[in-house]
Amino acid sequence: MARQARAVETRRLILQGAAVVFDEMGYDAASIKEILSRVPVTKGALYFHFPSKEDLARGVLEEQTLHPNFLPQTSKLQEVVDLAMTVAHALPNDAMLRAGSRLALERGSVDFAAHSPFLAWAKVCEELLEEAKRDGEVLPHVDCRETAELIVGSFTGIQAFSQVSSGLLDLEQRVSAMWRHILPAVAVPSALTRMDTGPDRGARLSQAAAG
């Protein structure tokens, strides 16, 4: 492997290990020692990439919004739905997503507000909604930023509710219900009837992406 490719791979390994530890323990209880015990890299390599625990947390927060892949659709509004359904499907098995969410929800000793995934997710969602609006799928009075921030906020709280009620087992069911409740206030009637918001949407997309 070329030196640069190896560095990218090492960085990825470290962030993956950090995500597992932040997800399990939260920011304050996590330690670099604990993270080092989970990844096959030297202390020197870790400190080269991430000089502090704060840098590791920021790395995890920045990584998580780059994470999910979803298939392009002809409907941009369907892509907004798919983004949430894909994350809901992936979350129980994706430490990076769970760690980002835990770091965002917990007000620990360090304030990660400036690196909050809330704002990054809302931006992704807002841009898709703006495209959907240009395509005539979104009702004219909808303020895309307001709706995007509502979706991201709601999703996050629904995830916390699902964690308590079922250890995330009912998350896809709950996110599907979110769409059934929110979309009538967002989509034009002809787009609304075409939207696929089934709780198994994330699983079907993930199979299609793998196949």
Next chain:
Amino acid sequence: MARQARAVETRRLILQGAAVVFDEMGYDAASIKEILSRVPVTKGALYFHFPSKEDLARGVLEEQTLHPNFLPQTSKLQEVVDLAMTVAHALPNDAMLRAGSRLALERGSVDFAAHSPFLAWAKVCEELLEEAKRDGEVLPHVDCRETAELIVGSFTGIQAFSQVSSGLLDLEQRVSAMWRHILPAVAVPSALTRMDTGPDRGARLSQAAAG
């Protein structure tokens, strides 16, 4: 004061102090010593009412759903809206509500799932929705439990988003937007047009209750 009234007052004082400390520090960093430094009660009195930090946290979680008062309305659906708008208005100045929310959102070293305010709030909300449905205000296909749990989950995440974006200053605006998005999927048209979901609804209710 009779002995029993004094005991109730002491218990209330302790929970109030515990709420301030849990809100500021989170569960893991909070200590009974810190709580004792904020309330004018003896160590003996505190341990008489709450033998452990866990008992204090459970007390705060149980207290918070008993907390908000809202004025009875002829429309039960308006009461659901009012409950959320009242909490949104009170939250920035109410340590008990904020502490309950922080304990519910943070996965600390103790699991408070069984005492989660999520389920208690959802129950209050579900009962009001059931009444609204009997009164013909709610669309026939609405599953009141599903909608109630969605509202409570969404509210919680919106609050976390508002904490990051504005330190809760825009919370009432965001909760008002939540109602504008969700109600069209819940209310029959004639009830929908009558709902007051303005961001100043909580402030107006609080003035009316005080006046």
